[in-house]
Each structure stands twice: as structure tokens, then as C-alpha cells.
Amino acid sequence: MKLLALALFVLIATATPAMTAPEAYPTRPITFVVGFAPGGGADVFARALAEGVRGILPQPLVVENRPGAGGTAANAYASSRAADGYTLLFAHAGSSIITPIIANQPLLKWDAFDTIARIHGEEEWLMVHPDAPWKTMEELVAFAKANPRRVRVAGSAIGGIDSFVVLSWEKAAGIDVEYVPHEGGGPAALTFLGKNAEMLVGNMSEFFQHVLAKRMVPFVVASERRSPIFPQVTTFKEKGYDVVFAQWRSVLAPSGVPASRIATLAIAFQRALGSDAWKRFNSNAKAVDLYLGPADFRRFLTNEEARLAKIIDELGLARR
Amino acid sequence: MGFLDQLVAGFGNALSGSGLLIMIGGVAWGIIGGAIPGISGAVAMALALPYTFSMDAATALVMLAGVWAGANYGGSIPAILMRMPGTPGSAAALMDGYELTRQGLAAKALGVSLVCGTIGGLISIIVLIALVVPLGNLVLAFGSPETFALAVFGLTLIAGLSGPSILKGLAAGAFGLLLTTVGLDTLTGSLRLTFGRRELLAGVDIISAMIGLFAVSEMFYQLSHPTRRDVTPPVDARTSFPTLRELRDVSRATVVGTIVGLIVGIMPGAGATAASFVAYNEGRRWSKRPELFGKGSLEGVAAPETANNAVQGGDLVPTLALGIPGSNSAAIMLAALILHGIVPGPFLMSQQSKLVYTLFAGLILVNLLMIPVGIVILRGCLLALRMPPPNLVASILAVIFIGTYAADLFILNPVLALIFGVIGYGMRVTGFPPAATVLGLVLGFLAESELRRSLIISHGTWAIFFTRPISAVLLVFTIGFLLYPLALNLRRMRRQPPSPATAPASGGSSR
């Protein structure tokens, strides 16, 4: 009898640590799938985040570019991978909400994935030339009303946040401007700088240097409050137009990742925001940390989708 | 410090420490990456990017520049040897390059590609170094109408690729153009020709389609027409490199290629691929022996290969002067800067002059290094041709499918390569030129999007193409070059009594 009790005790004593020891994760590099070409805004963000998380996670984050279809080609690829925490997906409003709705691909929308964290965001700005004839929003709107389709605004592709800023503003102000879509922020900036457009919409990370060089002047920002970068520039909201958009960037994963791994990743990303490499990148990019953990991020996305879906509907973009 | 002093200091900087080794490594990786079908120059650079984090910014840039230059040449190796474009920019060299291989002159073609490419790259870098600031302002003069005009200019090559039947050439070209409309339209957000298939959301992958049309169809042809003879005669690398005389003979094509590459490189929307086809067209137009093009003309290799290397200098103009990348490859250089904490933009040249001059020096060095590194890798590749035909054909097909798979990791791209292989085969046996379809694929997206964008900018008037000087000049030349051979034909027909049996094929073919 005593021998049996001893045997049982030994068995339980040796088994318990194995059962309760934390599983080792990650044990190999994690792939971070980005739906845009290398060198673009999304790609640079992903690489900067990978740098920030180095040393915090025992394994590196490896960026893999799968550009196409407004970012959704990457969504499709990521959703086909195992939900074991070794595949992550880059997401922003265009690739995870707007384009899947427009393209009628619910399986590529954010809610078909696990939410890991929202990381940071950039404000959306409207720029004008230094010699622009209008100095206030009122003057611009009056001009636009008197001259429909005369003001040209350069921006990135239809279905991206840039286009939504302009399209919503048109609706809110009752004006008709010419939106000139491009493949990305760079080509749009070139059209603007070449004087082929009167205005430009996009992020300050791409434009700040040109503002310093006096080739662009920030005119209005699409945020809740004025931006600390240029506090003298008004917001759409102040002028009575409910045009509030941000280019937030985040991380998703294929649906079904174990909760402990999600937690490990979320915590790692939050700590990465404190790293020197990340801080330097963020300040150069004129972006703001907007960290939200898995549950909060999911709530945010639910609200964001409701808001954007309404606009998509009003614009008549969704496929029936 | 004066300009020359800074440049010399740049050389010193670039060569310091293990700089030379890193540059050689970059060029070698670029050539190998470019040679693998499915991996383009930009992809090869992106794969190298993580390794640059431990380097300082200048070394990182120089290494990436080496990968970029190497890939421009590397793609032509399988293109010439196996009719398989390693990068989209090498598709234009394929047409004459593979013919030369079948004549046993593979080493000459590859040698011309290497030497002329290096010359083009070096000249474009020198132009960049000397004129980056004034050229930076010139970039802004190249807007959507100019890019559209260039695309149309390049599309006239269809006439030259059509062979005897211009109708079949036009149909094949139209098919290529049509394929580029598949997917999400950035200008309106609407889905086109996807038939509800999620796989087609991103459009038809150009590289896979090209590889299918050229390489897979060629392999299927060899498999279905079995012969005991070697299709491509063995080549002795040592004795068959191009002679100085032959290099002198292609000098005109090299000049044409350099000019085209520089101009197209500076144009923001168009890149190495467009440049190579436009250069092929122009090389033929200005050649003393245009009838050889398509049958194995060394000029037909020199012009496009020079152009796709000369694009490097042009691409860096907006990149360095304005902080706006001129191509995907340039975008990766900028990403490397950003990730090293340096902000690109109009102030880069003045605030980071040491970095910029090291980059200039590095660009010259990596282009020079292309020749020794390229020759070494070349010898290895020529050995591969000695495999017996069944082994070679089977291996090529295996490489094609893993290469196209590697780019996407969905089986979609290899399947596309297969489908286009069948289409390409069908086209060959019915007299439709697959090269015209490839041309359409290469220039289609540019042509349509820039046309529509131009019309937005012009508020709907078509006159914009003729009121802007550069675009007007390009379009006038295009129309002129199209009408000129027609006028010649008409004059010739009027001189002799017309007879249906001898009426020459009309159209733009200047054969």
C-alpha cells in the first residue's frame, strides 16, 4: 500500500510540472504578412514594428509582402495559414474593412480574423499649394460650389482612407470636386507637385519634408482635435463637417490562435512601442501610438466598420 | 568640400571595412535572385532588407544598390538561355537572345547583355550624379499625359512583333491589354472581369503569364516535337564571348538603350520593363540591320538590356531629389533609409551629403563589379546547358513552377503559368505572336490608368495630350512612325502594278 502511494506521488510530482509549465512560444520566426509592395507605408510600418519587437520576443518577426487587390490578397493568404501564432497579418481600414466590403468578400474582412492589437495611426491631411487662392475653408467651399468639378484633389486608390476623406467631405459640404486616384501616396504627391492638382490628401509622414521645403501647405486635418504638428491648422469638424478619419495600422492573425499566444503577442507589441527604434520611427513618421489590446481592438473595429459601412452605402460602392 | 572631394570621400567610405565584400555579395545575390523566375529585382532587394539592419545606412544602401543592379542583369540569363524571363525587365531581350542561343551563340548574347548593361548603368549613374537636382525638377514635368504617350509609343512595337499578319498581332496585343484590366480598379473601386473569383481580385500576375507564354509553351513544344538533336547547341564559354568588334557593332543599340532607359527611368510611372520594350523598338528603328531583329540580332539584346540597367539612375532622380520613389526598387532603398532613422525628402541631399556621396560612389562600384561577378556566375549557368535534353527540359519546368509558387505561395501563380503555357502553345501553332500579348501585359496597366487619370486632370478634354509639349512630341512621333512605313508601302505599290499575289502585308512592320 505504501509503495502504491509512493508510486502515485512520484507520478503526480513528475507529471505536474510538465502539465503546468508554460508552453514555449515562439520557437521559430513569425511571419508578418503585408498586403502592399515593399517600401510602401504599410511595409515600412511592418518592418519598423518588427525592429521594435526584436529582443522582446525571442524569435524575429519576418515581413512577407503579398501585394494586390488593395491589400486583400494578403488577407486571403493569411487566412489559409494555420492559426498557431506563427502567421500575422497587417491591417488598416482599407485592407481590412473597406475593400472587403466593396469587393463583397466577407471572408477577407477583419471579423474573419483574430484581433491582436492596434498599434499606431497617422492623421489624414489636405494640402494646398503655397500660392493657393483660398486661405480658409469657407473660401474654398464657396469656390468649389461656384465651380463644380474644378478643384482637383490627388490621393491614393478609391477604397483607401484617403479617398474616403475627400468623398465624405464632398457629401458633407455639398460640393463636387475631382478626385484623382493613384496607386499610392507617392504618385499622388508627384501629381500635386507637378501642378496637376490643386490639393493633395494623405499622411504627414510622406508630406512633412515637402511642407518644410515650402512646396506644400497643410490646409485642414481630418481629426477630432487639432494636431500638435501644426496647431494652427483647423479640423474639418471645427468647420462643421463630420469628416474624421485616421490611417490606423494594426495586426491581425488567422482565426483560432490560442489565447495565451495572442496575449504574448499583444504584450510584446505594447512593449515594443517603448523601444528606441520604434520611438524614433514614430516621431519621424509623425504618427501617434494608438495601442489597443485584443478585446478593445475588436470593439473598435466593430464601431469602425459600422461607421465606414454607412459611408460605403451612401457612396453607392458596395456590390449588391 | 567640393563636389569632387566629396565623391572621392564617398569612394573611400564605400570601400572601407568590409564594404567591398558586401558589395560583391549584394551584386551576386542580385544576379542570382534575378535569374530565378518569379523573383524580381524588387523582391530580391526586399529579401535582403532584413540583413541590412545591422549595417550603417550608407552600407545598407550600397548593398541594396548592388542587388538592384545585379538583378537587372540576372534576369537575362534564363531569358537568353531558356526563353524564361527571370525578371519582367528581361522579357524584351528574350526574343533575340533565345534565337542566338539556338544558333550556339548564347555566350555572345549573355556577354553583350552584361557588358552593355554595365555601360548603360554606369552612364545613367554618372548622369544622375551630375544632374540630380535639375533633373529632379524635370520629373515634375512628366505627368500622366506624358506617361500615357510613352505607353502608346511603346505599344507600336506590336507592329514589329506581328510577323506577316498584323491582324493576329493586334489581336494578341489586345488580349494582353485586356488581361491587365482584371481585378480591382483603383480609379473607381469597381471589380472587373473577376467572375466572383477571389483569386482574381489582384489581377493576372504578369510574371507568371509571361513565363507561361514564353517558357512553358516552349517546353511543351519541345516535349511534343521530340527530336534526337540538341535544340540548343552546346556552348564553349571560353571562346564564345563577344569580341571588341561585335561590341562596337552594337554601340548604336547601346546608345539608344541608355537614352531610353534614362528617360523612362526618370518618368515616375514607367520602369525597367517598359523601358526594355521601348528600347527594343527604338533599337530596331535606328538599326542598320533591322531585318535581323527577332532572328538573332545582338542589337536586339543590347538595346533592351542596356535600357533596363540605365533605368537605375533615372529612378534615383525623384527618389533622392524629392523623396518620392521612382519604382518599387527605389522604394525599398527609401525604406532602408527610413528604417535607419533617416527621413527622405527634398532635404536629403543637403543634410545627408556624406551618405548620398557614398551611395553615388557605391553605385559606380557595384555597376563595375557586375562584370567580374557576372562572368563567374555566367560560367556556372552555361554549364547547366550541357545537361542532356530530357533532363534539361524537365528541370526547367520544375524550376518554373517552384519559382512562380515562391512569389505567391498560392498554387495560383503556377496554375496561371500552366494555363498561359497552353495558350502560348496554341498561339504559336496558329500564328499569333505571344510576344505581342506580353507587350500588352507590360504596358496595358500603364496605358489605361494614365489615360483615364489624364482625362480627370484635364477635366475631360482629350486636347491635353497635345497641349502639353512632351506628350505632344511623343504622340506626334508615334503617329509619324506608324504612318511612315505605310506611306512607303503606298508609294511602292503605286510604282509597280498592284497584283493580289504580291501585295505586301500592310501595317507598321518595317521588316
Place this chain on the structure above:
Amino acid sequence: MPTHALRRELIAAAVLIAFGVWIVSVALKIPLGVATDPLGPRTFPAALGAGIALCGILLAGGVLLFRGRGGQVKLTMEPDPEDEGEAGGPFSPGRLAGAIGATAVYLGAFEPLGYLLATTGYVLVLMLLHGGASSRSLAITPPIAALVLYAVFKFGLLIPVPAGVLAPLLPR
């Protein structure tokens, strides 16, 4: 008068016309999206479809009107100017079907069976189809090619090549 060549041209023309008309019908149903440019998303595809159909009509017209007496249409048995017919042997439809079929099977088996096994089989089948390979080649080349390519892509380029059935044996 080579009538089978004529027939081939007419079939090609018919294919062009059918394809072109079909494209036009599909293009006209493309959703319009946000109206930014005057041409819209339908114009280009529809115009190209119409152009292809027109080429088909002109091609057929040339064949029917000139009946192979030259002119626009050049009728040859192996009508490919860049292809010298004498480089290859006689056409073998069986081998062509075999090549296409083998490739289709290979791509289907690529992921489930795994790269190594599928590629070994594929290379073997291709070499047999081509003919003229020594038995030694047939035994050595397929597995070596598969292994080399696997190693290069998996360890050199860090691409997750599918392990398939052999997954438990292969390094992750």
C-alpha cells in the same frame, strides 16, 4: 490550296469573334463604382473586346475573300516566324497531352503530397515523355532535382515549401 490550313485560320477567326463578343457582353455589366474619370471601368475592356472581334471578322474576311492567294493572310503549316520548324521533330499530340496532364496533376499534388515527392514524380514523367534519357538519368535526376530545388528555396530563400506527406520527417 491547303484547305486544312484555311480551316485552321477560320477557326482562329471564329474564336476571336466569339471571345471578343463575350468580353464586350461581360464588360458592359461591370459595376461602375465611384465615378472619377470620364471613361469609367467599362470602356477599356469593352473596346478591347470589340477590337478582338473585329480582328476576327477581318481575318475571316481575308480568308474567305482571298482564299489563300496571299494578301493579308499568310498560311503556313507551322506558322510561327520565330520558330524554325526543323529544330523539332514531328508533332506528337499524345506527348503534348501528356505534358499538360502531368503538369496539371503535379500542381494538384503540389501541396497535399508535398514538394519533394510531387516534383520527383513530375521530373520523372517529363523525362520519360521527352524520351532519350538513360536509365541512370531517370533514376538519379528526379530526386536530385527535387532535393536541390527544395533546399535552395526552403533554406536559401526561406520560403515555406510544402512538406506534404513527408512533413513529420522534414525539418520545419
